[in-house]
Amino acid sequence: GQQVMQIPQYQHVQEGEDFTTYCNSSTTLSNIQWYKQRPGGHPVFLIQLVKSGEVKKQKRLTFQFGEAKKNSSLHITATQTTDVGTYFCAANFGNEKLTFGTGTRLTIIP
């Protein structure tokens, strides 16, 4: 079926270290979105990538969409305690349904 795999499932980092989560699909994606869910909260939209090879930055966050539009990554530079949460990628496989990845749960060690 149409799935989006994310790795790692969990990531523990020291505050100030960098963090990266990867999202992979076996099929070409129309676009990819990234969401963040704080513990006990609801998913909040971060960004959408549409073009092959696209790179977008939001302060310490860098998002990339692969050239083949089958993978994406989110990189956080110099993590802070406010970055704690689960990061999900989500994709449309040519239809309106938005399929979420398995998520990467980030915890920060102060």
Next chain:
Amino acid sequence: NAGVMQNPRHLVRRRGQEARLRCSPMKGHSHVYWYRQLPEEGLKFMVYLQKENIIDESGMPKERFSAEFPKEGPSILRIQQVVRGDSAAYFCASSPRVFYQLFFGSGTQLSVL
């Protein structure tokens, strides 16, 4: 512009009862999505609706579950004869158009005793 409103926030039901979860999308949004989330797990797509129409219900169990989004009023996710396995957080999201970002509600935590 108020966000996506879901109610109740918490719902407790005994096995065999019915659960009705409500979702009012953001003003101007005609696309509604329902997702289910178990603790420590991801978001599982259930159903996608536009006003008065079910567009994609491929993630919804065939039995006991139904969804609607009437012309007037909130979207309703209905679970009949609940079982313990239905216990989860149910999130609703809305969007003004397809292939656009989703705006999520705070979710309804369903607990089945």
